[in-house]
Amino acid sequence: MNQRAVAYRNMYGIPSDVGTAVNVQAMVFGNINQNSATGVVFTRNPSTGEKEIFGEFLCNAQGEDVVSGRRIRLLLSSWKVLCLRYTGSLWKYVKNSRTITKTCRI
Numbered sequence: 001m002n003q004r005a006v007a008y009r010n011m012y013g014i015p016s017d018v019g020t021a022v023n024v025q026a027m028v029f030g031n032i033n034q035n036s037a038t039g040v041v042f043t044r045n046p047s048t049g050e051k052e053i054f055g056e057f058l059c060n061a062q063g064e065d066v067v068s069g070r071r072i073r074l075l076l077s078s079w080k081v082l083c084l085r086y087t088g089s090l091w092k093y094v095k096n097s098r099t100i101t102k103t104c105r106i
Helices: 003-012 065-068 081-096
Strands: 036-042 055-060 097-104
Touching: 036 065, 055 065
Parallel strands: none
Antiparallel strands: 036 055, 036 097
């Protein structure tokens, strides 16, 4: 685990032996060209805690580029409609805030 992951787990009391679920899917690169992108979407606004979709994305980038702050991120707008479909389902079943990461190639 990298230092950021360890610090996050310590901050929120998450044991080091707890992992995430495994996803198996086709690999998509967000950094192939300007028609590829990666982003992060929150089901709650991280600044206010309000139940609203908030997200950022970058074209021609990898996931770490979005969360590290090394590049200026674009606010989620065109993806928002698509994300509403998925986050609505999440709220219906888990009733808690979630973070969603997405990589796509158009």
